[in-house]
Amino acid sequence: MKRTDYPAVGETLYTAALSNGLPIFVVPKKGYRKCFAAFVTHYGGADRCFVLEGAEKDTPAGVAHYLEHKMFDMPEGNVLMRMEATGANANAFTSEAVTAYYFTCTQRFEEDLRLLLRFVSTPYFTQESVDKERGIISQEIRMYEDDPDDQVYMNLMRLLFAHNPLRDDVAGSVQSIQDITPQVLYDCHRMFYCPSNMALCVVGDVDPEAVERIAAEVLPAEKSPVPGRDYGPAESLEPVEKRCERRMEVSAPIFLAGLKLGAEPTGPEGQRERLIGSLALRCLYGKSSPAYLRLYDEGLLNATFSAGADYAAGEGFVVFGGESRDPDAVAKALLEAAADVGKNGFDPDLFQRQKKAVYGGRIRALGDFRGLGVAIAEGAFAGYQPLDGFQVLETITCDDASAWVRDHLVPERAALSVVLPREARG
Amino acid sequence: MRETRREVLPGVYLTCLQTDKFKTDILSVNLLTRLTRETAAQNALIPSVLRRGTVRWPDMDALAARLDGLYGARIEPTVRKKGEIQCVGFWADFVDDAWLPGGESLLEPVAELLGQLLLEPNTRGGLLLPQYVESEQQKLLEDIRARVNDKISYSRYRMTELMCPGEDYAVDVLGDEEQAESINYVALTRHYRALLASSPAEIFYCGSAEPARVERAVKEALATLPRGELDMDIGTDIRMNTVEEQPRVFTEELDVTQGKLAIGYRLGEVMEQPDMAALQVMNAVFGGYVSSKLFMNVREKLSLCYFASSGLDVMKGVMAVISGIEVSDYDKALAEIQRQLQAVKDGDITDEELNAAKLGLINDLLSAADSAGGLESFWLGQNLLGLEYGPEEMAALVEDVTKEDAVRAARTIQCDAVYFLRGTEEDAEDEEN
Structure with a gap:
């Protein structure tokens, strides 16, 4: 395996690529009992349209997530129980862009790793088990329907995007999952769970060579082509609509504003672009930014506020929101703060100390095994290595951050989603 | 990993875990007090009000600039319910010395700032600033009312409240709305001083520093902590039987x-x-x-x-x-x-x-x-x-x-x-x- 050292932050990365196209990443952590491993496919809720044997397939919303639930079924039974029987804590999640299967364990790592690789590469679906899961997933969807944060987010996506699948919830709807059959799951597995479309990331006190050896043993040797996906025609930079609201059982208004960033940036240049964005957002809307502190002091924002950029399904977008008694005033004030930076630039002192804080935050993040492992997989799919970020961060200037705000955070690209409390019954 | 525990001030215990395993250190200070309906909201409010400003760093802007300069160290209010004990104070994490670019060291400045937040709030005439108290009181009320937003934790909270009438355990960690509404800055200042003087405390550190160095930093930071008659009568009443025969x-x-x-x-x-x-x-x-x-x-x-x-x-x-x-x-x-x-x-x-x-x-x-x-x-x-x-x-x-x-x-x-x-x-x- 190839070894890369990051002496300034005390990390080492081992990488390899198997003949079947699977990239492997190992970050050894000396002295830790805990090991984390994630087997991640570059396939998420947004990957709904693709070409299979020359035919265009359009799958229902929620397939990737449904597949995630059913992957744990093996001919010999549910593998989640088997992994727990070794003491491992196994789980999975589906986002718009990826599906990740992972475990943490403190013993019998190699056994668990074999199990992980084997069950994720073994599709086994019966009509009965697929039908049975519908009740469980319906309850999961029902849970999201009652979750105001989830609802305010989905409504925002529908404001921002005209046709991109980001408009649909990753889990789909109770309606859309009715049409999911074992055959649909088999097709999607065949397309997207080939090693060349996946990444294996391990963080812990393990032997990197052993990880590579086990993966080569368990997984098929042949290389399958990486499927192309279709998110429809390019989105414009402007939202479909500017504002929406709905009423739910909440104590105070909840809001989420979003701005479209355009095409998802990839490769090392894309990494730099993303880092500039996250640093700029911290300076502009972070918990120590002048805008946040002023609105907090005025009682218009509280600690539920957060801001960040996200990239999926070929698109980039910024979201910021939280609770506020006056969402429209807050959104307006925050966009004005962006306009002001666009005009005058960031205060260089503010930028320098925020950069220091970002360094500290990234050091802290190295202790989060799951976060690190998943970030490395996502980075692999977008063509960059997150651990290079420390060095890239050094090169980012105050002007870079100011220019990013000026070029991206303009009011024409913004939309506002609001959830209001129910009106008093009477 | 080396673990030590010492009483560093009357009723104040420091637990130290010395290890170079982690890149981020933790330092927390928890005042221990009885969880009661009358005082829970006041106790929950205190660290948030203190976090608004100190004598040296009078507002959140100054505090934010200071913390960003300490490589994004975080010092945040913490309010926890452990049985019928309410633990209130501050929780800090910061980059361990080994991973600071310029051979700097953060334990001492972070401990100092934590001590200032706890003991030297921005006051006028000896009273907590009314605008800070009112602003944080509003946010506490927002948090209390927002309990209903997460239906899962709300159900757990309501079940506990209904199951345990007459027990302190029924009280939520943030207290209740009525008590939170009735708080004013004069009474809160009095309560704050009493809480400082009467509470036993648990301090925890985990990081690469020697216990002796941690003890020095903590003692210096808390040198002015008033120690009055300590309320050692904290604990949890365990009810063995159900309230009624049938659920x-x-x-x-x-x-x-x-x-x-x-x-x-x-x-x-x-x-x-x-x-x-x-x-x-x-x-x-x-x-x-x-x-x-x-x-x-x-x-x-x-x-x-x-x-x-x-x-x-x-x-x-x-x-x-x-x-x-x-x-x-x-x-x-x-x-x-x-x-x-x-x-x-x-x-x-x-x-x-x-x-x-x-x-x-x-x-x-x-x-x-x-x-x-x-x-x-x-x-x-x-x-x-x-x-x-x-x-x-x-x-x-x-x-x-x-x-x-x-x-x-x-x-x-x-x-x-x-x-x-x-x-x-x-x-x-x-x-x-």
């Missing part, structure tokens, strides 16, 4: 699509001499993991829910089960949950179930030992329970638990309250139309 059933309505079922249990006489490891294994077999009886049956076998799990509070001797279900499945889900608990009591536990439960617990304990945050939380619990063993030793105790031990731990469990949160009738009718 009390409570149903409430909100505009929701999914019903939430929360069931409260008393662990009973086993709490007279609790076997912590056996209790944990019992809970893990019943509903702690995906291999547990609740998940395997209520979810996997009957497809009634997406989640169904149980959790223990060993300080109070209670257990809670939470699940999200279709409203129409209420009877079926409740019956199945009670049936699974009976199976545990009857010793209907396979070797696989027992082993999976033990291994899951051991994995959690050893994982907690691999994170500074996990260790902080573990040791605060141990210190409050008067237990001296660390997560590795706890894991060894879990290893030795037999099926008989686990069954014995379940023997005296009794259901005390069933709480069901369901959609409003009005909405049910809408759906039919």
Whole structure:
């Protein structure tokens, strides 16, 4: 395996690529009992349209997530129980862009790793088990329907995007999952769970060579082509609509504003672009930014506020929101703060100390095994290595951050989603 | 890892874990006080008001600039409920010396700032600033009212409140709305001074610094902590029996699509001499993991829910089960949950179930030992329970638990309250139309 050292932050990365196209990443952590491993496919809720044997397939919303639930079924039974029987804590999640299967364990790592690789590469679906899961997933969807944060987010996506699948919830709807059959799951597995479309990331006190050896043993040797996906025609930079609201059982208004960033940036240049964005957002809307502190002091924002950029399904977008008694005033004030930076630039002192804080935050993040492992997989799919970020961060200037705000955070690209409390019954 | 515990000031204990394993250090200061309806909201408000500004750093802008300059060190208010003890104070994390670019050191400046936040607030005429108190009081009220937004934790909170009338345990960690509304800055200042003077405290550090250096930094930071007559009468009353003979059933309505079922249990006489490891294994077999009886049956076998799990509070001797279900499945889900608990009591536990439960617990304990945050939380619990063993030793105790031990731990469990949160009738009718 190839070894890369990051002496300034005390990390080492081992990488390899198997003949079947699977990239492997190992970050050894000396002295830790805990090991984390994630087997991640570059396939998420947004990957709904693709070409299979020359035919265009359009799958229902929620397939990737449904597949995630059913992957744990093996001919010999549910593998989640088997992994727990070794003491491992196994789980999975589906986002718009990826599906990740992972475990943490403190013993019998190699056994668990074999199990992980084997069950994720073994599709086994019966009509009965697929039908049975519908009740469980319906309850999961029902849970999201009652979750105001989830609802305010989905409504925002529908404001921002005209046709991109980001408009649909990753889990789909109770309606859309009715049409999911074992055959649909088999097709999607065949397309997207080939090693060349996946990444294996391990963080812990393990032997990197052993990880590579086990993966080569368990997984098929042949290389399958990486499927192309279709998110429809390019989105414009402007939202479909500017504002929406709905009423739910909440104590105070909840809001989420979003701005479209355009095409998802990839490769090392894309990494730099993303880092500039996250640093700029911290300076502009972070918990120590002048805008946040002023609105907090005025009682218009509280600690539920957060801001960040996200990239999926070929698109980039910024979201910021939280609770506020006056969402429209807050959104307006925050966009004005962006306009002001666009005009005058960031205060260089503010930028320098925020950069220091970002360094500290990234050091802290190295202790989060799951976060690190998943970030490395996502980075692999977008063509960059997150651990290079420390060095890239050094090169980012105050002007870079100011220019990013000026070029991206303009009011024409913004939309506002609001959830209001129910009106008093009477 | 080297662990030390010393009384550094009267009633103030410092637990130090020296290790170079972590890149981020943790320092927390927790004042310990009785959780009561009258004082909970005031106590919860105090660290947030203090976090607004100190003599040296008079507002949040100055504090933010200072913390960003310390490589994004965080010092945040912490308010925790441990049994019937309310733990309030500050929680800090910061880059360990080894990973600071310029050979700098953050323990001393962070400890100093934490001490200033706790002891030297920005005041006028000796009183906390009214604008800070009022602003944070509004935010506390927002937080208290926002409990309803997360229907799962709201159901657990309502169940606990209804199950334990007359017990301090019924009080939420943030207190209640009425008490929070009645706070004013004069009374809060008085309460703050009394809290400082009378509370025992638990301080925790985990990082690469020598214990002697940590002790020096902490003593210096807290040099002006007033020490009056300490209220050592803190602890948790354990009620062994249920409030009524039969479980009390409570149903409430909100505009929701999914019903939430929360069931409260008393662990009973086993709490007279609790076997912590056996209790944990019992809970893990019943509903702690995906291999547990609740998940395997209520979810996997009957497809009634997406989640169904149980959790223990060993300080109070209670257990809670939470699940999200279709409203129409209420009877079926409740019956199945009670049936699974009976199976545990009857010793209907396979070797696989027992082993999976033990291994899951051991994995959690050893994982907690691999994170500074996990260790902080573990040791605060141990210190409050008067237990001296660390997560590795706890894991060894879990290893030795037999099926008989686990069954014995379940023997005296009794259901005390069933709480069901369901959609409003009005909405049910809408759906039919």
